[in-house]
Each structure stands twice: as structure tokens, then as C-alpha cells.
Amino acid sequence: MGRTSSTKEDAGALFHSLRSAYAATPVNLKIIDLYVGFAIFTALIQVVYMAMVGSFPFNSFLSGVLSCVGTAVLAVCLRIQVNKENKEFKDLPPERAFADFVLCNLVLHLVIMNFLG
Amino acid sequence: MATMPASASDLLKSFKLKTKQQELLIRVSILCLVYILAFITRLFSVLRYESMIHEFDPYFNYRTTLYLTENGFYDFWNWFDYESWYPLGRIVGGTLYPGLMVTAVLIYRILRFLRFAVHIREVCVLTAPFFASNTTLVAYFFGKEIWDSGAGLVAAILIAICPGYISRSVAGSYDNEGVAIFALLFTFYVFVKAVNTGSLAWSLVSAFGYFYMVSAWGGYVFIINLIPLYVLVFYFLDWVKHMLSDTKLFQAFLRITVTCAVAVGGIALGLGMVSGYISPWTGRFYSLLDPTYAKDHIPIIASVSEHQPTAWSSFMFDFHILLFLFPAGLYFCFKRLSDATIFIVMYGLTSMYFAGVMVRLILVATPAVCLISAIAVSATVKNLTVLLRSKNKVVQTGSTKRSGGSQSSSKALLDQSQPFQKNGAIALLFGAFYLLSRYATHCTWVTSEAYSSPSIVLAARGAHGNRVIFDDYREAYFWLRQNTPQDAKVMSWWDYGYQITAMGNRTVIVDNNTWNNTHIATVGRAMSSYEDEAIEIIRSLDVDYVLVVFGGVTGYSSDDINKFLWMVRIGGGVFPVIKEPDYLVNGEYRVDKGAAPKMLNCLMYKLCYYRFGEMMTEYGKPPGYDRARGVEIGNKDVKLEHLEEAFTTSNWIVRIYRVKPPNNRCEI
Numbered sequence: 078m079g080r081t082s083s084t085k086e087d088a089g090a091l092f093h094s095l096r097s098a099y100a101a102t103p104v105n106l107k108i109i110d111l112y113v114g115f116a117i118f119t120a121l122i123q124v125v126y127m128a129m130v131g132s133f134p135f136n137s138f139l140s141g142v143l144s145c146v147g148t149a150v151l152a153v154c155l156r157i158q159v160n161k162e163n164k165e166f167k168d169l170p171p172e173r174a175f176a177d178f179v180l181c182n183l184v185l186h187l188v189i190m191n192f193l194g
Numbered sequence: 195m196a197t198m199p200a201s202a203s204d205l206l207k208s209f210k211l212k213t214k215q216q217e218l219l220i221r222v223s224i225l226c227l228v229y230i231l232a233f234i235t236r237l238f239s240v241l242r243y244e245s246m247i248h249e250f251d252p253y254f255n256y257r258t259t260l261y262l263t264e265n266g267f268y269d270f271w272n273w274f275d276y277e278s279w280y281p282l283g284r285i286v287g288g289t290l291y292p293g294l295m296v297t298a299v300l301i302y303r304i305l306r307f308l309r310f311a312v313h314i315r316e317v318c319v320l321t322a323p324f325f326a327s328n329t330t331l332v333a334y335f336f337g338k339e340i341w342d343s344g345a346g347l348v349a350a351i352l353i354a355i356c357p358g359y360i361s362r363s364v365a366g367s368y369d370n371e372g373v374a375i376f377a378l379l380f381t382f383y384v385f386v387k388a389v390n391t392g393s394l395a396w397s398l399v400s401a402f403g404y405f406y407m408v409s410a411w412g413g414y415v416f417i418i419n420l421i422p423l424y425v426l427v428f429y430f431l432d433w434v435k436h437m438l439s440d441t442k443l444f445q446a447f448l449r450i451t452v453t454c455a456v457a458v459g460g461i462a463l464g465l466g467m468v469s470g471y472i473s474p475w476t477g478r479f480y481s482l483l484d485p486t487y488a489k490d491h492i493p494i495i496a497s498v499s500e501h502q503p504t505a506w507s508s509f510m511f512d513f514h515i516l517l518f519l520f521p522a523g524l525y526f527c528f529k530r531l532s533d534a535t536i537f538i539v540m541y542g543l544t545s546m547y548f549a550g551v552m553v554r555l556i557l558v559a560t561p562a563v564c565l566i567s568a569i570a571v572s573a574t575v576k577n578l579t580v581l582l583r584s585k586n587k588v589v590q591t592g593s594t595k596r597s598g599g600s601q602s603s604s605k606a607l608l609d610q611s612q613p614f615q616k617n618g619a620i621a622l623l624f625g626a627f628y629l630l631s632r633y634a635t636h637c638t639w640v641t642s643e644a645y646s647s648p649s650i651v652l653a654a655r656g657a658h659g660n661r662v663i664f665d666d667y668r669e670a671y672f673w674l675r676q677n678t679p680q681d682a683k684v685m686s687w688w689d690y691g692y693q694i695t696a697m698g699n700r701t702v703i704v705d706n707n708t709w710n711n712t713h714i715a716t717v718g719r720a721m722s723s724y725e726d727e728a729i730e731i732i733r734s735l736d737v738d739y740v741l742v743v744f745g746g747v748t749g750y751s752s753d754d755i756n757k758f759l760w761m762v763r764i765g766g767g768v769f770p771v772i773k774e775p776d777y778l779v780n781g782e783y784r785v786d787k788g789a790a791p792k793m794l795n796c797l798m799y800k801l802c803y804y805r806f807g808e809m810m811t812e813y814g815k816p817p818g819y820d821r822a823r824g825v826e827i828g829n830k831d832v833k834l835e836h837l838e839e840a841f842t843t844s845n846w847i848v849r850i851y852r853v854k855p856p857n858n859r860c861e862i
Contacts, residue, residue: 165392177394177395177398181394
């Protein structure tokens with residue numbers, strides 16, 4: 078009895094500390110995290126849909142999933158470069174990081190549109 | 195005399211060059227010289243013979259480039275070629291790698307725009323040396339990224355003349371590899387730059403470099419497998435570095451992991467092959483993991499001479515001193531482990547493994563070997579020259595203010611064994627220069643003797659030492675072009691298909707693309723059957739002319755009789771009626787009196803040795819002496835019933851036969 082309640086309290090304490098630590102992150106990083114979550118979620122939906130319906134135009138499935146995963150990866154890169162706590166990217170202006178992000182996304186989606194078939 | 199040096203130093207002083215600018219001048223001039231050197235060392239065959247396309251595959255590439263210049267990109271991309279693989283045809287547009295052709299046509303258009311009236315053939319011949327020069331530049335930047343600019347310069351020089359690369363990029367060798375190695379090295383360089391700087395823009399450039407590589411060569415599989423492997427190893431090492439904060443522990447960990455990984459990998463591979471679990475790759479790539487696979491299962495892949503496992507002599511021939519500079523460079527890389535050096539070590543090790551499995555892949559290993567050897571050379575020379583220079587400074591300054599305490603003590607030790615160190619360093623430097631000069635001599639000799647032969651024009655030394663040229667191939671192809679009807683179909687072994695379509699401009703049955711094994715096996719069956727059975731197959735394929743290559747008069751050893759057993763194997767792989775032991779005597783392949791009866795009467799034998807029985811080939815030997823096999827042939831009285839001789843070239847190398855129409859039926 079005591080043990081389960083203590084683990085429940087531990088879990089609660091852990092959750093609260095994580096939540097408060099996360100609440101301290103700047104708003105722009107939280108927006109990027111939201112975007113990454115959205116992309117991964119979209120990829121998951123596509124995988125579930127493929128499992129239900131079958132993978133016939135495999136090109137289309139691949140291009141859909143890869144566009145989600147690709148843009149998530151690029152957003153993670155953006156987050157790393159924009160985060161002020163990273164010492165290695167101290168002198169990289171965030172506008173440059175964002176411009177790189179947009180450019181890479183453009184090329185990625187150009188390739189994806191070609192591959193949709 | 196006293197004023198001369200004064201004016202020279204005044205001249206130099208008048209340039210007012212600072213040390214950094216002098217260094218820049220030296221570097222730029224070295225790079226320019228290396229660029230020119232890489233280009234001109236590949237021009238041997240153009241100077242000796244003429245500017246023509248070599249070998250077999252480049253003729254197909256040349257024909258498609260010609261088509262592209264005449265018809266534009268859309269027609270090229272949707273081209274269905276009805277002149278090869280009769281009666282099946284071939285979808286050319288979708289089955290080739292367009293990078294090479296598009297590059298050549300782009301260069302051609304630019305030159306034409308600048309009003310240089312070049313022919314597309316010249317552009318095709320010189321594309322590979324041009325890209326080899328560009329590769330040296332990329333190698334310089336790559337070396338600079340991995341180590342420092344000294345290593346970059348040495349890498350550029352090494353790769354400019356390395357025979358492993360020259361073999362596939364000589365002038366006239368208009369093949370995918372000429373462009374692909376440039377794309378490979380460029381992609382890797384830009385990737386390493388992206389890893390080092392962390393900038394997404396560089397990774398975008400590497401994506402475009404990879405796109406160019408995919409369009410140019412099938413070897414892109416190497417890049418797409420190496421990079422994920424590298425990321426895995428890199429993150430693993432990074433994680434371990436975090437865990438073990440002590441560097442000594444980390445070094446020990448490295449050593450233990452490398453040996454364990456090799457052992458575990460070997461055991462796993464062995465288990466996987468024995469249990470038959472590893473087989474999801476297609477034939478050509480699977481034979482890289484299991485070199486004996488192709489010989490048993492897919493004779494067509496095993497028969498290509500470039501796909502054989504590599505012998506040590508090939509390694510020495512293609513790499514020379516780089517072969518032992520490679521482990522030295524690996525040692526230096528492990529000493530200073532960074533993101534870039536991990537990458538180059540992985541590239542070097544994986545590519546050397548594959549180079550050991552297949553001769554053709556020495557080409558892929560060459561840039562890695564050159565880079566790593568350059569690191570060894572540059573680091574060694576730098577250490578030696580530091581030794582040479584520091585000795586003087588210790589004598590003069592003697593103060594330890596600049597260097598740390600430990601360094602001063604080591605320099606004190608240096609003091610005691612001074613003359614020894616200096617002489618040793620000078621001797622080692624001379625040794626290094628001697629080795630590098632031997633390397634340069636060897637590379638030039640190899641290029642001149644072994645890799646500059648166009649294969650379509652043969653050369654030999656006559657009795658008085660004069661050079662004799664055999665231009666039989668082109669003679670035969672131009673005879674075909676001018677003396678046969680437009681829609682004539684020619685049957686030959688698949689080696690010559692591309693050349694016949696490109697130069698003879700006639701339809702062929704099979705060519706070097708080897709995409710349809712059954713079709714090739716049909717041709718092999720026809721060549722290995724008796725004439726009566728063969729004529730059925732020949733008539734069913736609608737063939738008008740049969741072409742064979744015969745080296746008995748000149749002693750040319752790459753002729754069809756020497757390739758005949760492969761025809762039997764490939765034919766027998768699909769049609770069990772052809773059995774290889776029928777053509778051998780006690781497991782031995784012979785063409786003289788003791789040969790198997792099936793061998794002495796098959797179509798290939800008859801076509802090669804027709805009328806050869808009366809020919810005197812060598813003084814003092816009986817008529818019908820085959821100089822390539824070194825024996826007197828067994829069946830000198832060859833009679834052909836359904837074919838007649840149409841043309842034999844002046845040295846009997848290429849022989850063309852016409853298929854006679856069927857005889858009238860007689861009641862009698």
C-alpha cells in the first residue's frame with residue numbers, strides 16, 4: 078500500500094517537475110516542438126491508414142511518410158540551431174537558421190511532389 | 195655574378211609578398227600544376243593512336259549521347275531502341291544512367307555557344323580527364339577539411355596520377371565511372387563539411403551532389419549505405435565518450451570495440467551465410483558478400499572479368515606505395531579522432547573490403563586510399579621538418595618561456611642527441627622523396643603500358659621492333675556498315691554488341707547490357723551446337739550475318755575460342771541439352787587433335803577455323819597452327835553447309851558469315 082502510493086507520488090512529482098521545466102522554455106522553441114509533434118502525428122496517421130487500406134501505390138505512401146519525417150528532422154535541426162543554450166551555434170543568427178530551414182523544406186517537398194507519382 | 199642573386203632577391207622583395215601570400219601563391223600554383231598534370235597524363239592513347247572511344251561500354255554511351263544531341267532530351271528520355279536485342283528491343287530511356295550523357299551534352303552546348311566548332315566525339319573522349327582534374331580539386335578541399343591544407347595538396351597529387359583511378363578515366367574511356375568518382379568525392383566532401391559546420395545549407399548541397407551521383411552511376415548504393423552506418427558509429431562513439439569522461443579509458447575502449455566488432459561481425463556473417471539467412475540482395479551485389487555465389491548460380495556475372503576477386507598483384511599494380519601508406523594513415527587518423535577522420539576511416543575500410551572482393555571496385559577505394567595516405571605523408575613530413583627546424587631554435591634561444599615545461603625537457607633531451615636527430619630526419623625526408631618519386635614513375639609507366647590501350651585497336655611489335663597496328667575491328671564494322679542491307683541482323687557474342695550498333699549501325703541480337711539471360715543463352719546454344727541444330731536457332735532469330743572474333747593468326751588471346759567455355763556455361767544454364775563436359779577432354783579444354791568431337795564440330799569451331807587449315811601462320815610450324823592456343827588444330831577440313839563466308843579482316847581477327855537462304859526442296 079505504502080509502496081504504490083509512494084510510486085504514485087513519485088510519478089506525480091516527476092511529471093510536475095518535467096512540466097515546470099518545460100514551461101520555462103522560450104515560446105519559439107515550444108512552437109517548433111508543436112510542429113515536430115504535428116509532423117510525427119501525421120506520419121503515424123498515414124501508417125495506420127496504410128495498414129488498413131493496403132500499400133498499393135507504394136510511391137505515394139513513401140512520399141507522404143518521408144515528407145512528414147523529413148520536415149520533422151529539419152524542424153529539430155532548426156530547434157537546435159535557434160536554442161540559445163547551445164554553445165556551438167552561438168554566433169549563428171536565427172534568421173539564417175530559419176532561412177536554411179525554409180530552403181531545405183522547399184527542396185524536400187519538390188522531391189516529394191515529383192515522387193508522388 | 196655577384197649582382198645576379200642581388201637582383202633576384204630585389205625582384206622578390208619588389209613583390210612585397212608577406213608569408214601568408216607566399217604560401218597562397220605556392221598552393222595555388224601547385225593546384226594549377228596538379229590540375230594540368232591529371233589531364234595530360236590521361237592523354238597517352240590520344241597521342242599514340244587517335245581520338246577515339248575505347249572498349250565496349252563507352253560505345254553505347256557514345257551512341258546515346260549522339261542520339262541526345264540530335265533529338266533533344268524528351269526523345270532521349272523516351273527512347274525505345276529497336277536496333278539491339280532483336281526481336282525484343284530495349285527501353286533505353288528508362289534503363290540507363292543519364293548523368294554522363296547529359297553532362298557531355300551540356301559541355302558540348304557550352305563550347306558550341308562559345309563558337310568552338312567541336313564534334314561531340316571529342317567532347318566524349320575528353321570528358322573523363324576533365325572530370326579527373328576536377329576530382330583533384332575536390333580532393334584538395336576534402337583533405338583540407340579532414341586534416342590540413344598540406345594533406346589536401348598531397349591528396350590532390352596522389353589522386354591525380356593514381357593508376358586505380360586512371361584505369362577507368364583515361365581519355366576515350368567514356369564511361370559512367372569517369373563522372374561518378376567526381377560526384378562521389380564531392381558528395382562526401384560536402385557531407386563532411388556539413389557535419390563539421392553544422393549548417394543546413396551544406397547538407398542541401400550534399401543532397402544535390404548525391405542526386406548527381408544517382409544520375410551517373412549505380413555505385414550510389416555505396417553512399418546511401420555508408421552514411422547511415424557512419425551516423426550510427428558516430429553517435430555510438432559520442433555516447434560512449436560522454437559516458438567515459440577519461441580519455442585513456444576511451445582509447446582502450448576503442449581498441450577493444452574494434453577487435454570485438456570485427457570478430458563478432460565475422461562470426462555473424464559466417465552463421466548467416468551457412469544458414470542461408472542472408473540473401474535479400476540482388477545477384478551482383480550479393481556476390482560482394484559471398485564471392486563464390488556468382489560462379490555457382492549466375493554464370494553471366496561470374497564471366498565478366500572485372501567482377502573477379504582481386505589479387506595482391508592488382509592491388510600493388512594500382513596502388514604502389516599507397517598500399518603501405520594506408521595503414522600508416524589509419525594510425526594517424528586514430529590518433530586524432532574527429533568527426534571527419536571517423537568518416538574517412540570508415541570510408542577507407544569499407545571500400546577496401548569491397549575492393550578486395552571485386553577488381554572493378556578498386557576504383558571506389560582509390561579516393562579513400564589517396565586521402566588517408568596523404569594524411570600519413572603530410573603528418574610524417576611535417577613532424578620531420580619540425581624536428582629539423584626546432585633543433586636550430588633550441589640552440590639559439592635556449593629560453594623556455596614560450597614552450598611549456600615538459601616541452602623544454604624534451605627539447606633538452608633533443609639537445610643531447612642533436613646530430614643524430616638531424617641526420618635521421620634528413621635521411622627520412624630523402625627516403626620519403628625517393629618513395630614519392632618512385633610512385634610517380636610507376637604510375638606513369640602503368641598508365642602508358644597498361645591502361646592506355648583502346649582495346650578496339652591492337653598494337654604489337656613487329657620482327658624488327660617496329661610497331662604494328664591491328665585495326666581489324668573497325669575494318670569489320672565499317673564493312674558491315676557499307677556492304678550489308680540496312681535492316682540486316684547480326685549475331686555475335688554479347689561483348690561486341692555495343693560496338694556493332696555504334697559503328698556498324700546494324701541491328702544486333704544481344705549486346706553488353708546483358709539484361710536478358712535467356713536471349714544470351716540462346717545465342718550461346720547456337721554457337722555451341724552442331725551446324726544443323728544451330729541453323730534452326732539462327733533462322734528463328736531472323737539472323738542475316740554471324741560475326742566471330744578469332745585470334746589464331748595474330749596470337750590475340752581475347753578471342754571467341756577462349757571465351758567459348760563461358761558461352762557453353764551460359765547456354766547450358768538455360769538449355770540443359772548443352773553440357774560442358776561434352777566439350778572437354780579429361781576436364782581439359784583443347785582444340786587440337788585430341789579435342790572432344792563435339793568441340794571439333796560445333797558452329798563456333800567451324801566459323802573460327804574455316805579455311806584456316808591451309809594457312810601458314812608461323813615459320814617452321816605446320817599449316818593450321820593456332821598461335822593463340824599454341825597448338826595445331828584438330829579439324830582442318832571445315833565445310834559449311836548453311837553459312838558462307840562474307841568477310842574476313844586482313845589479320846583474320848574478325849570473321850563475318852552470311853546465312854544462306856534455305857535450299858529449294860527437291861523431290862528426287
